[in-house]
Amino acid sequence: MTGLAAAAVLPATPALADPDPSSETAATLAGRGLRTDPFTLGVASGDPDHGGFVIWTRLAQQPMAEDGLGGMPQRPFTVQWQIYADERARRVVRAGVAVAAPEWGHSVHVEVDSLPSDREYWYRFRVGPYVSPLGRARTAPHPLSYGGALSMAFVSCAQYEHGFFTSYRHLAAERPDLVLHLGDYQYEYTKNTYTIPGGNVRHHEGPETETLAGYRQRHAQYKSDPDLQAAHAASPWLVVWDDHELDNNWADEVPEKPEVPQPNFLSRREAAFRAYYENMPLRRTSIPRGIDMQLYRRVRWGRTATFHMLDTRQYRDDQGCGDGYRDCPAAVDPARSITGAEQEAWLLDGFRHSRAQWDILGQQVFFAQRDNNAGPAKVTSQDAWDGYVASRRRITQGWIDAEVRNAVVITGDVHAHWASDLKLDYDDPTGPSVGSELVATSISTGGDGADSDPATHPFLKINPHLKFYNNQRGYVLTKIERERMTADFKVVPRVQTPGSEVYTRATFVVEDRVPGVQQTYLRPLDPTLMAATEMTVEETVRLETERP
Incomplete structure (x- = not known):
């Protein structure tokens, strides 16, 4: 036993x-x-x-x-x-x-x-x-030691109502050295507000979370889930939030819908931050003080890896043209930031002083460019780094200038597996890759999802630096060695019923000093898990943005 x-x-x-x-x-x-x-x-x-x-x-x-x-x-x-x-x-x-x-x-x-x-x-x-x-x-290896290979998993987006936490149970069985949770640990909505086709499979208790009592109750409902408890007990976690720990698509002191008077939003933010700290294995440096909480931090795993855990919510400028996909002039405004000036300076300083084999940015929203328009207009998600183009370029240039050995961005939020090469200039598809991004799908948000042929996905055709897509639930399990970082995109094909199996849908490798992702394994398509029609740009956007 x-x-x-x-x-x-x-x-x-x-x-x-x-x-x-x-x-x-x-x-x-x-x-x-x-x-x-x-x-x-x-x-x-x-x-x-x-x-x-x-x-x-x-x-x-x-x-x-x-x-x-x-x-x-x-x-x-x-x-x-x-x-x-x-x-x-x-x-x-x-x-x-x-x-x-x-x-x-x-x-x-x-x-x-x-x-x-x-x-x-x-x-x-x-x-x-x-x-x-x-x-x-x-414990991590000594700062002067590489130690053995690091087994690291990362996860995101666990909507309790949309499915069972089967992925957490399988993750617990993997017993990785480290688990990164990249946000949307819990969702704020009351029952039947955020629904999936066919109806939710279980329900939130209580009203939408706006008070300390409400956030505490919601965290308790999630923490009562035996699969989530098993995953926490199996491995140490590094956690950062995204939006649903407070309010969908919030930005600093601005709620999702600023046009609707919300005089209690800052007290809601204070309550959400306090409850988040109370329910997470965080150090005293993250004890909230009023509406502020220090969540960005740096964790070193010997000489193998440095994890730069980012907070892209608390300090960002508000989304420039709304939250969805837009051709938005504000997206390229050099004065706008998704990290805030202080966090950006901290991150760039970390790059300059890093001696790690791998510098890994653990953060919330899609980093690489994702243009959904094949024409000359650039239509991108304003809630992601695409809405803060200058901010992204400064960070990317920062790790280039610091001669970071291997820069890898890991991401959640979008409820699908992705893998991509990172560029300094996305308008030049022939330009060199300067980093890699791995994106984990949701634990349960969106329900079962469906498999598809990534080669036919329209986003990959429009954006040649995007290399993989899968719209099923699961997590990413990585093995980080001195010579390479291997990422297995794990899939749980069904979450709307409990007990589904888990398998690897694809494997990508990032080689030491070779920026970009290389596919080494792709599981054959299972026709029983495919959608009735091929994924379109409109369908992809709808799956990401279909929230209340």
């Missing part, structure tokens, strides 16, 4: 040591008063470095309580934690206590440090008589 499978029987394993009974904290913050298991939302780890990581849990006896308090008494609780060197939880290497306070939704964030580098660890929590599931974490 594996450690993850054994989580349900953990109370029968050796007990965690009691805190000092003479301690005032132990006496004041005992677990008395809990009537049911408070570890209903599972456990998680995140933000690893070469000496440690964050471990997380949140106490909730009744996760779906409308007041967002999880059925917990309005007082703090002492939570014990232990780190183990073995999956059977017998060799304790670190232990302590933390306080789960009601003002932070009874969440616990423990920053564990001073551990040996490049090793696996396991962890769990206890409060009163209750013991949490067991989670797996790991």
